[in-house]
Amino acid sequence: QVQLVESGGGSVQAGGSLRVSCLASGRTFDRYVGGWFRQGSGKEREFVAAISRIGGTYYADSVKGRFTISRDNAKNTLYLQMNSLKPEDTAVYYCAAVAARTIGAIVVSSSDYDYWGQGTQVTVSS
16 A cells, blocks of 8 residues: 655746645555646546656646656655646646556556545646
8 A cells, every 4th residue: 555645735826836746655655656647626637747667757748848757766755846837737736656567667547546645736826
């Protein structure tokens, strides 16, 4: 079992930056693929970014070039650095984890993740 707890959400004006973090406990996090998803009000949960055990990354087109996913396995922590934020980035952001089948695996489908955090609100005002 892995427990995930997000932190770092908040409110920011358009063009600003935020970093959200996800602390994992219960298992050695370096054996897991990490992902970030978001869900805006009245919308379905959508993929944002994912990172493999060895740091390979993949992004949704909507955030590519603005967001950066990273991990610090020594700290059991997943990060999402968000720059040039837009009002349409407003959502609850969730981190997720799943045991990696291969060292380079990246997972983009929410249904393939086994562990989820409780979410943290990010609000971007225009």
